[in-house]
Amino acid sequence: MAATVTEINSLDEIQYKSKFKLFFYIALCFFLFIMAFFNFFPIGDKLKGFIRTKLTGPCNPDFDEIHLEWFLPKIVVSDLSLPSSCFNRQGPPIKLAYVTINYQLINFSPLGLPFRVDTLIYGQPLSVYFVQGFGKQMIRLKDQKIVLSRLDALSEGKFKLVGSILTDLSAVMEGQNISSLSFKASSKDFQIPSQNLSGFNLPNLKLNQFYIEANSLGGSRVAVEKLIIGDIDSPVRANFKGKIDIQTGAVNFSPIDLRGEVAFSESFRQEVPIVDMLFQSFNKKDNFYQIRLGGMLGAPKPSAP
Helix, strand or coil: CCCCHHHHHHHHCCCCCCHHHHHHHHHHHHHHHHHHHHHHCCHHHHHHHHHHHHCCCCCCCECCEEEEECCCCEEEEEEEEECHHHHCCCCCCEEEEEEEEEECCCEECCEEEEEEEEEEECCEEEEEEEEEECCCEEEEEEEEEEEHHHHHHHHCCCCCCECEEEEEEEEEEECCEEEEEEEEEEEEEEEECCEEECCEEECCEEEEEEEEEEEECCCCEEEEEEEEECCCCCCEEEEEEEEEECCCCCHHHCEEEEEEEEEECHHHHHHCCHHHHHHCCCCEECCEEEEEEEEECCEEEEECC
16 A cells, blocks of 8 residues: 555654764763762872882882862872983982873874874973884974973073073984974074083173074984074174984984084173184184084084084
């Protein structure tokens, strides 16, 4: 028997159940259950106990507490303390007032799980994007303004810098090696305050301009495309470019090969007369000493190019 027009119209009013909605509700309930579990379960105490009993090596971080927050769900670690041994150095631990970890949308280059990590280190806020891929990790620091004086504690007061610097970093790691690197940093108020370095009294150097641009050449080798220090009003002006072979875990021991030129203002030469004696063996071109920097990144050695 044929269906009437009224029966056909009634079929259009039937609301069929959507499998997508069913899966969505199940996933939502599961997510809320997980959030509630971590919110009320003493995960911080359990994790701290696990760290203290299982991690007995030189790099054993400590923290006050760890918990989850519902708004823009994230993990929050407060008063994180990282021993200097985690960075292959000696000295007091590095203190981070807090660390928050937010999950971001999936990343495709490299393919993996992306996170945004926000922290406060010695009063300096930092935001870092981190991607855990298949055998690779990517670190991204995008247009981050850093106040240099806040980081004096990292050098234990041995070397001081003043001013703010805008940084942009993208690095891909495979294991412990850097497979790709792009780095830029610039400043308009860069300054090295008066201080004593290895018995030498360095006067205040208001350099103003600072700019560096570097990119990887494959493996651990990095090309320094530009390194510019100082402007026309600065006591010291320098311009270099070349290569650095990054030693992972011991950056200060990275071999360098930089070539460029350095000039000193008349007032600086009068204030530090030893400069003329130190650079008298180097050739001059338009009042700039022509120099090659070799040795290691932490202890460069000047020589004739």
